[in-house]
Amino acid sequence: MTDIHTPRLLLRRWLDDDVVPLSEIHADPDVMRWIGDGTPRSLDETAQDIEDWEEEWDDEGFGVFAVELLGSGELAGAVGLHRADSPAAVADRVTVGWRLGRQFWGQGYASEAAQATLEFALQDRGLDRVLAACRTGDTASANVLRKLGMRPTGTDQDPDGGHDVRVYEIDLTEYEA
Template sequence: MTPVTLHTTRLVLRPWLDSDRQPFAALNADPEVMRYFPAPLLREESDAMADRIVLLMERQGWGFWAVERTQDKSFMGFVGLHQPEDLPFSPCTEVGWRLARPYWGCGYATEAARASLSFAFGQLGLSSVVAFTAVSNTRSQGVMRRLGMTLESPFDHPRLPDDHPLRPHVLYRITHDRFAR
């Protein structure tokens, strides 16, 4: 299936290019970007993640899009939709993002996530979309609130050990009707 491309005022959410792998590996190796994940990724791990993202996009036509800034065509990271498995609230579709630090604090994550939600509720016809993060990740929770998402419940991430400091997570949700308002 041909992957969809989305456009916003300042961004293009597009299929991945081979040239995205190096900057993607750099952002995945940045300890500050990966602060709310178990660990920064090695290049091989980052490339494997990119392979999984590309495969899903080729299968379904959507997923975690590569985000490119329109003004200079720079790769910023990814934003988009995913269907996580084995979580207490699965099945579901999540909206998620990971941007390189130079692009933080400019509203890019919110802008791109809003375009992803529009696609989810429009073309995919979903009734709700979730987002989740570690309890301590207040920046991402701020994006979730700016998107109109509401805090639903805390949960322990099942893929992290019981004593891991990032195990406590929060779940946010937005419905089609709330997004339409």
């Protein structure tokens, strides 16, 4: 089992008890606004997400972590790596992404978790490049990507929602732990 500890967070694999709290995060339209087509997700869809993420761990040796607060054990959301299907600029490439419950926004948790995930990808898993696709207008996520040292490399359109995205990337030679 792969666990990563940061000063305030535990990044870990998913447990059955995580489905309900993550589905509550997924049910918030503000959280889901920038994810996929922006539609909130049901309990069943959330359970399927977790199942898919766990399969990716088994198939790829990386995946999406549950983000747990060290102090309280509360599930704050998800962060991790995913082999993207779309848009074309990132298709079949490893991307980093996250989603946190609204009550956890503005506290640096996304940056802390994403930094640990990026380090895991480039140093532990030996990936030479990680990308991200950030919807145009999602300034909070764009700020996190810049903090990670990721640079914009172009734009594309997400075929699922028709949204414009900016593509970011970082490679091992650019990464500073």
